[in-house]
Amino acid sequence: MALTADRRLEGVGPEEILAINAGAADTLYQGGLVNVGTDGYIKVAADVANEVCVGVMKKQHVADGSAHEMIEIRGGKIWVPHSGAALTDVGALFWATADDTLADSASNVKAAGLCVGFKTGVVLIDFRRKTLGD
Numbered sequence: 001m002a003l004t005a006d007r008r009l010e011g012v013g014p015e016e017i018l019a020i021n022a023g024a025a026d027t028l029y030q031g032g033l034v035n036v037g038t039d040g041y042i043k044v045a046a047d048v049a050n051e052v053c054v055g056v057m058k059k060q061h062v063a064d065g066s067a068h069e070m071i072e073i074r075g076g077k078i079w080v081p082h083s084g085a086a087l088t089d090v091g092a093l094f095w096a097t098a099d100d101t102l103a104d105s106a107s108n109v110k111a112a113g114l115c116v117g118f119k120t121g122v123v124l125i126d127f128r129r130k131t132l133g134d
Helices: none
Strands: 011-021 026-028 033-036 042-044 052-057 061-063 070-081 093-098 101-103 113-119 122-126
Touching: 011 052, 026 042, 033 093, 070 113
Parallel strands: none
Antiparallel strands: 011 070, 026 061, 033 042, 033 052, 052 070, 070 122, 093 101, 093 113, 113 122
16 A cells, blocks of 8 residues: 555654655655655655665655755654554564555565564654664
């Protein structure tokens, strides 16, 4: 599935705001998970080799695919919807396999972040932590 409308996601603590150029023509919805593609541009998150999820869109942006406009991405700790969120998710890595989907594993994409908390239906992802350990 994919987002068809904006969604508001809550953060915890200070957020990091990244400014990166948008890439391919697409609608990047507020609250949608986004990857840095192999070309260095921001795109809708997907399970694609050598891409990494860096956070969620701060506000909606319709990229035209040629102007490569600078957009803002929220990083830090953000509550993200995840069906089946449980205490056992805390301390595990998660992967963004679509702009609206966090998965417990993925085939190609690099980890989105570390789960540092949970509530019913959501996990708190620290987008700054991409590996287990230090």
